[in-house]
Amino acid sequence: MSSIIGRIVASLVIIGIYAFFAFIISTAETLATGTAAGGQFENSDLTYLRLLGIVRGFGWLTSILWFSIALTLLAIWWAPLKRGLAAFTAVVIALLIVNGEARAFYEKTERTEAYTIMPNESAFWIPDVGDNKNSQAQLESEAYLNEKKLAVKRFIIPHAKLTNTGGYLGWDFYVPTGRLILVDRTPFSREWVDADDRGTSKTKQGFPCQSKEGLNITAGVSIGTSVLERDAAKFLYRFGVNPPRGKKDEMLDRTAPEVIFTSVYYGRSLREVMDDVGRKKVQTLVCAEISSRTFDKANDDANAIMAAVEKNVRDYFASVGVTLDFIGWGDTFEFDKDVQKAVNDKYAAAKLAEVMPILQALAQIKIQEGMGKGMGEKGLPIVVTPGMFEALTNAIKTAPAQ
Secondary structure, three states: OHHHHHHHHHHHHHHHHHHHHHHHHHHHHHHHHHHHHHHHHOOOHHHHHHHHHHHHHHHHHHHHHHHHHHHHHHHHOHHHHHOOOHHHHHHHHHHHOOOOOOOEOOOOOOOOEEEEEOOOEEEEEEEOOOOHHHHOEEOOHHHHHHOOOOOOEEEEEOEEEEOOOOOOOOOOEEEEOEEEEEEEOOOEEEEEOOOOOOOOOOOOOOEEEEOOOOOEEEEOEEEEEEOOHHHHHHHHHHHOEEOOEOOOOOEOOOOOHHHHOOOEEEEOOHHHHHHHHHHHHHHHHHHHHHHOOOHHHHHHOHHHHHHHHHHHHHHHHHHOOOEEEEEEEOOOOEOOHHHHHHHHHHHHHHHHHHHHHHHHHHHHHHHHHHHHHHHHHHOOOOOOOHHHHHHHHHHHHOOOOO
């Protein structure tokens, strides 16, 4: 019995030594691979080889440690094994050796996790621990562009065991040593108008505003924006990432392993931001300019309104990492039907007033021409008005004598 107790104590000491070195290796692996992974963004073959070397090196070191402990325990328990205590020994070893299966995220085995970064994406690698302010890295796509080349990279996510994630006698998890964050820089353009036969959407997307007097004015806007690589971090800081979701697109509990161990996060797209915050900001600025003017003044100042809107939109978007490519009126101003009719009538009356004397003179000429033609063809009218009689009398009086 004392021999068995001695072997158990010795086994516990060996397991304690294993746990200590496993913790040291895991901590060093997390720091080393987290820092080295960012080097994959560099335009160098050596950085990729260095990462693989570090990952493989720690894997071999862990394996050597495990086999050393396993052989030591086997040596300690060899005599009982020979005496028929194999089953007891197997149970002891299974319970005491904390190695077992490894997991990446919530997977059952360690595996290579690779992602491809496309030319329209900005990529950031941020180590989970340590000096990740200075060790984080970014893929410099613009540097490729300056040399008329495109930046496409396969990025390997390194993993390391997170100590005690499986419990005292459970299986520790392999977890990512950092996070890859991708920002989609695909440009955005929209025509926010009320028309159902044109624009970006068949639904009404114009901006309903009011003049200073409270008259309804609906304006349509055409806009284009983009995220430049130099602004990707600012854009990401302001609008964040899309949280991981389940297979049925449901929100996941942040304490769930598939959330905690997520390696790649995707930033909110420019389309999401512009269709939400961007559109609301543009509408606020457009309506602020229109509502500060009377109805007539708003019509007269359409260009001045858009100039002010463009400046304010450009300044706001620049502060959140978005570049304004263009903005302008995407449609005519629209009013209530009664107001529109009044505007049309007023415009017609104003234009007629300018040419009314000419129209009256032309009408008078037409009347005189008609009367002259009628008298030439039919003779004097049967009915002679007093005015006509007076005019004839005066003509006879003034006629020269024969």
